[in-house]
Amino acid sequence: MVEVNAKTLVDYFITMLKTKSMDKLTKKIHENTVEALQKQVPKRPIQQSTWKACPSCKQGIGVTDKTPNPRAIEYCFHCGQRLGWNLCPECGGDMLHLDNGNYPEYYEEWLECEKCGFVCDV
Ligand SMILES: [Zn+2]
Ligand SMILES: [Zn+2]
Numbered sequence: 001m002v003e004v005n006a007k008t009l010v011d012y013f014i015t016m017l018k019t020k021s022m023d024k025l026t027k028k029i030h031e032n033t034v035e036a037l038q039k040q041v042p043k044r045p046i047q048q049s050t051w052k053a054c055p056s057c058k059q060g061i062g063v064t065d066k067t068p069n070p071r072a073i074e075y076c077f078h079c080g081q082r083l084g085w086n087l088c089p090e091c092g093g094d095m096l097h098l099d100n101g102n103y104p105e106y107y108e109e110w111l112e113c114e115k116c117g118f119v120c121d122v
Contacts, residue, residue, distance in 0.1 A: 006040035006082075013037065042084025042093075045070075056081035088113035089120065 013034045017027065043055040046062065052063040054076035061083065063070040071085045086095040093115030112119045 006037050010034055010041060012035045039080050040082050042082045042087060044089055045083055045085070046085040054078060054081050054083070067118045086111065086120050088116060090118040095120070 013030050016022075016099060017030050017034070022030070039056070045052040045061060046055055046058070047053075048060075051060055051064050052070065053059060054061050057076060057079040059076070059078045061076050061078075063073060063075055073083060075082055087093070088095050091113060095111035095112045097116050
């Protein structure tokens with residue numbers, strides 16, 4: 001079975017919008033679908049001074065530097081954007097554990113991007 005995730009669907013609908021000629025209503029439906037689906041594609045929260053903001057609506061997601069398990073927050077409670085805590089800020093790839101290449105257990109660990117090699121402490 002082919003796995004279709006939100007990212008694949010977003011790409012598909014964007015391609016359709018770019019390449020197909022469609023009437024106004026169909027176009028609107030496609031655009032709204034893209035908008036809704038993009039909330040399902042995990043995005044990395046934005047680091048502010050001592051707290052983190054939603055990458056979509058830029059509002060606080062209730063996480064500060066002292067929040068013990070911020071990754072428990074999977075969605076922005078303002079706009080519903082799905083949050084991806086281990087995504088590379090440079091390329092959006094998966095950030096893996098620097099030492100052993102595993103997915104990190106803790107939020108504070110140093111991580112390295114699987115794709116571009118970018119290193120950071122999330
Ligand atoms: Zn939001
Ligand atoms: Zn990267």
